[in-house]
Amino acid sequence: MNKKTFQNRIERCTSIMKAEGYNILLLIKPSNMYYLTGDGRLCAYAMVTHDGKVAIGVPKTDIDDVKRSAYFDSVVGFEDEVGMIHSIAHYFEHFDIKKGTVGLEYSFLTQSMMGIVTHPHAKPRDVLPKDCTHIMSGLRVVKENQEIDRLRQSALVADIGIKAAIEAVKPGTSESRIAAEAEYAMRYAGAEGFWRTYVSSGSRTGIAHGLPTNRKLESGDLVMIDVHPVVDGYSSDVCRTVCVGKPSIEQQSAYDVYLKAQQATVAKARAGVGMVELGETMHGIMKNEGHGEHIFGPPIHGIGIDFEESPLPPGHAFFHGEKEPPPLPANVVIAIGNCGLYSESWGVRVEDTVVVGDEGPIILTTYPYFLNLT
Amino acid sequence: MNKKTFQNRIERCTSIMKAEGYNILLLIKPSNMYYLTGDGRLCAYAMVTHDGKVAIGVPKTDIDDVKRSAYFDSVVGFEDEVGMIHSIAHYFEHFDIKKGTVGLEYSFLTQSMMGIVTHPHAKPRDVLPKDCTHIMSGLRVVKENQEIDRLRQSALVADIGIKAAIEAVKPGTSESRIAAEAEYAMRYAGAEGFWRTYVSSGSRTGIAHGLPTNRKLESGDLVMIDVHPVVDGYSSDVCRTVCVGKPSIEQQSAYDVYLKAQQATVAKARAGVGMVELGETMHGIMKNEGHGEHIFGPPIHGIGIDFEESPLPPGHAFFHGEKEPPPLPANVVIAIGNCGLYSESWGVRVEDTVVVGDEGPIILTTYPYFLNLT
Numbered sequence: 001m002n003k004k005t006f007q008n009r010i011e012r013c014t015s016i017m018k019a020e021g022y023n024i025l026l027l028i029k030p031s032n033m034y035y036l037t038g039d040g041r042l043c044a045y046a047m048v049t050h051d052g053k054v055a056i057g058v059p060k061t062d063i064d065d066v067k068r069s070a071y072f073d074s075v076v077g078f079e080d081e082v083g084m085i086h087s088i089a090h091y092f093e094h095f096d097i098k099k100g101t102v103g104l105e106y107s108f109l110t111q112s113m114m115g116i117v118t119h120p121h122a123k124p125r126d127v128l129p130k131d132c133t134h135i136m137s138g139l140r141v142v143k144e145n146q147e148i149d150r151l152r153q154s155a156l157v158a159d160i161g162i163k164a165a166i167e168a169v170k171p172g173t174s175e176s177r178i179a180a181e182a183e184y185a186m187r188y189a190g191a192e193g194f195w196r197t198y199v200s201s202g203s204r205t206g207i208a209h210g211l212p213t214n215r216k217l218e219s220g221d222l223v224m225i226d227v228h229p230v231v232d233g234y235s236s237d238v239c240r241t242v243c244v245g246k247p248s249i250e251q252q253s254a255y256d257v258y259l260k261a262q263q264a265t266v267a268k269a270r271a272g273v274g275m276v277e278l279g280e281t282m283h284g285i286m287k288n289e290g291h292g293e294h295i296f297g298p299p300i301h302g303i304g305i306d307f308e309e310s311p312l313p314p315g316h317a318f319f320h321g322e323k324e325p326p327p328l329p330a331n332v333v334i335a336i337g338n339c340g341l342y343s344e345s346w347g348v349r350v351e352d353t354v355v356v357g358d359e360g361p362i363i364l365t366t367y368p369y370f371l372n373l374t
Numbered sequence: 375m376n377k378k379t380f381q382n383r384i385e386r387c388t389s390i391m392k393a394e395g396y397n398i399l400l401l402i403k404p405s406n407m408y409y410l411t412g413d414g415r416l417c418a419y420a421m422v423t424h425d426g427k428v429a430i431g432v433p434k435t436d437i438d439d440v441k442r443s444a445y446f447d448s449v450v451g452f453e454d455e456v457g458m459i460h461s462i463a464h465y466f467e468h469f470d471i472k473k474g475t476v477g478l479e480y481s482f483l484t485q486s487m488m489g490i491v492t493h494p495h496a497k498p499r500d501v502l503p504k505d506c507t508h509i510m511s512g513l514r515v516v517k518e519n520q521e522i523d524r525l526r527q528s529a530l531v532a533d534i535g536i537k538a539a540i541e542a543v544k545p546g547t548s549e550s551r552i553a554a555e556a557e558y559a560m561r562y563a564g565a566e567g568f569w570r571t572y573v574s575s576g577s578r579t580g581i582a583h584g585l586p587t588n589r590k591l592e593s594g595d596l597v598m599i600d601v602h603p604v605v606d607g608y609s610s611d612v613c614r615t616v617c618v619g620k621p622s623i624e625q626q627s628a629y630d631v632y633l634k635a636q637q638a639t640v641a642k643a644r645a646g647v648g649m650v651e652l653g654e655t656m657h658g659i660m661k662n663e664g665h666g667e668h669i670f671g672p673p674i675h676g677i678g679i680d681f682e683e684s685p686l687p688p689g690h691a692f693f694h695g696e697k698e699p700p701p702l703p704a705n706v707v708i709a710i711g712n713c714g715l716y717s718e719s720w721g722v723r724v725e726d727t728v729v730v731g732d733e734g735p736i737i738l739t740t741y742p743y744f745l746n747l748t
Binding site: 041042043058059060061062064065079080081082104106107108109110111112114115116131133176177179180183184187188190191192193197203204206207208209211212213214296297315316318319320321340342347 | 415416417432433434435436438439453454455456478480481482483484485486488489490505507550551553554557558561562564565566567571577578580581582583585586587588670671689690692693694695714716721
C-alpha cells in the first residue's frame with residue numbers, strides 16, 4: 001500500500017461526508033485509523049476534514065514511529081489525557097471548524113470516552129456529535145485487491161494454526177495447551193498477534209464463546225478450535241471441530257449436517273447475494289434436518305482489519321450499531337459458519353474465510369474437514 | 375471461593391447501593407460480573423438489586439455452563455439480541471423495579487450498547503441510568519486473601535513467561551517470536567489466556583504501547599517485554615527490558631536510573647500511601663537524574679481480574695471514568711513501573727506486581743533485574 005491508496009480512501013471518505021453533512025470525523029478506533037491513515041494504535045486519534053485534511057494525535061513518545069507508518073504529515077504528540085483533549089481542540093481550531101457536525105464512532109466509544117472527546121475543552125460548543133460508524137463500515141466493506149492479498153496471507157497462517165492445534169489433540173491435554181500450539185505455530189508463520197483464540201472441549205463446545213480453560217480433554221470429547229491471526233494488519237477466521245477418539249453416531253451426524261449447511265452457504269457467496277439469503281441457507285438446511293432448536297449465533301460476519309466487522313446479519317448489526325447491509329458486491333470478505341449447532345451436551349462448528357466473487361466464492365482458508373481423527 | 379464469598383461481596387455491594395440510592399445494577403463488563411457472581415462471560419449480563427437479589431442473562435446455549443460457575447440460581451437464556459433486551463425487561467418486572475436508578479458501567483458501555491440496555495423495551499421509562507463504575511472499583515480495589523493467592527499464582531506464571539522470552543532474545547528473532555515463547559511457556563505453566571503481550575525492540579521500545587511486530591532484533595537493540603497472564607481469573611503484570619548484546623553506556627545508565635526509581639517506589643508500597651506520593655517518588659528520582667523530559671505514562675495502576683484497574687493515578691483515572699483513589703489500604707495490589715523512560719531512540723521499563731502490605735511491599739513477581747545478557 002502506498003500514499004495513493006490512502007489518498008484514494010480519504011477521497012472516498014470525504015465524498016460521503018459531504019453527501020451526509022459531516023464537517024469532520026474524529027476517529028479513535030484503531031482499525032478505522034489504520035484504514036484511513038496507514039496507522040492505527042491505542043491511545044491515539046485521527047481527524048479527517050470534509051475537504052480531506054488529516055491530522056493524527058499520539059502519545060508524545062510515538063511521533064517518530066507513527067510517521068514511519070502513517071501517510072499523513074500532521075502529527076501532534078500529547079503528554080497525557082489533558083494534553084490529548086487540548087490537542088483535539090487545537091486541530092478543531094487549526095481546521096477552522098467552529099460549527100457543524102463531528103462524526104464519532106458510537107459503536108466503539110464508551111460513555112467515558114465520549115465524555116473526553118466531547119469535553120468543552122476538546123470540541124467547540126457548536127460542533128454537534130453524530131455517529132459515523134456506518135461511514136467507516138461502508139468504506140471498508142469492499143476489499144481492495146491488496147487487502148485480499150493480505151487476507152489470503154492471513155488465511156494461510158490460520159490454516160497452519162488449526163493444523164498445529166489439531167495435531168495436539170489427545171486425552172489429557174488442556175484446552176489452553178491446544179491454544180498454545182495454535183498460537184505458537186501462527187506466530188512462527190508470520191502472525192503479529194491474534195484476536196481471540198477459542199478452544200473449547202466436551203460440554204464447553206456447547207457454549208457461545210468457548211475461550212480456552214485448563215479443562216483437560218477426555219476420550220469422546222468434541223474439541224472446537226477457532227483462530228484469528230493478524231498478518232500485516234488483516235485477520236482471517238477459521239474454525240474446525242474434531243473428536244478425541246471416535247465420534248458417536250449423533251456427533252458425526254450433527255457434524256455432517258453442519259458441514260453440509262456451511263458448504264451450501266459458501267457456494268452461494270457470489271456478488272449480489274444478501275446476508276439474509278446466506279443466513280437462511282445455512283439455517284434452512286439445519287432446520288430441515290431437524291436441528292432448528294440447536295442453532296445459535298449469527299451465521300456470517302465480515303472480516304478484514306477487525307476479526308468481526310461489517311457486513312453483519314441484521315439483528316447483530318443493530319446490536320453493534322451497524323446498518324443492515326445491502327446485497328453484497330464482489331470482494332466483500334466474510335466468515336461463513338459462525339453459528340453453532342448445539343446439542344444438549346456438545347456443539348459443532350466449521351467456519352471459513354471466503355471472498356464474495358463475481359462468479360462464485362473464493363475460499364481463503366482451506367484446512368480439510370474431518371471430525372474423526374482416528 | 376465458595377458461595378459465602380459471593381454472598382459477602384453482594385452484601386458489601388448492596389450496602390453501597392443503598393447509601394448512594396441505586397435500586398439496581400445492570401452489569402455487562404465480564405470482570406465485574408465475575409467478581410459479584412463467580413461467572414463473567416461475553417454477551418451476558420448480571421442484575422443485582424439493592425436488596426441482594428441476583429439474576430444472570432446469557433446466550434441460551436450457556437445456561438448449564440454458567441450454572442456450573444456462577445453462585446446464583448436465577449439464570450435466563452436468550453435467543454438473540456432482541457431476546458436479550460426482552461429478558462432484561464423481564465427481570466426489571468420480576469424484581470418489581472418500575473422507578474429509581476439503575477447503575478450502568480459508563481467506562482465499559484459503548485454508545486451502541488447504552489442504546490441496547492436503555493432501550494424502551496429493556497429499561498422501564500422511570501428508571502434512570504447512572505454510572506456505577508466507582509461502586510464496582512470500590513468493591514474490587516482491596517483484595518481478599520484468596521484473591522491474593524490467585525495473583526501470586528499468576529505472578530509465578532508471569533515470571534516463567536519473562537524467562538522464556540528473555541532466553542529467546544538474539545539477533546534475527548522477531549518480536550512476535552519472542553512473544554510466542556513467552557505465551558507458550560505461560561500457557562504450559564497454567565495460564566488460561568493473556569491480556570496484551572507487549573514485545574518491542576530497537577526504536578519501538580520508545581513507544582507507549584509496544585505490541586509485537588515482525589521486526590527482527592538487531593545487535594545493540596533494547597527489547598522490552600511486558601506480559602499479563604490470566605491464571606484462575608486473575609492477571610499479574612511484569613515487564614523487563616534487556617539488550618541484544620552489550621548495552622551502551624547511555625542505555626545502562628538510563629536502565630539504572632529507572633530501576634532505582636522503580637525500586638524506591640516499590641519500597642513505599644505500604645498501607646496509607648497515596649497514588650500521588652508513589653507516582654512522585656517514581657518520577658522524582660528520574661527527574662533528579664536529568665530524565666524529566668523522558669518520562670511518559672501513568673507510573674502505577676491497580677491489577678486484579680482486569681490487567682489494569684483501580685487504583686489509577688488521578689489523570690488516568692479521570693480518562694477511564696474512575697474516581698481518584700484515597701490513600702491505599704493494605705491488600706490493594708498494584709503494578710509499579712508502568713511509565714517508561716524514553717530517550718530519542720529507545721526506552722526502558724521495569725514493572726512488578728506488588729501487594730500493598732501493612733508493614734511494607736509484598737512483591738509477587740520476582741524475575742531478576744538485568745539489562746546486559748552477555
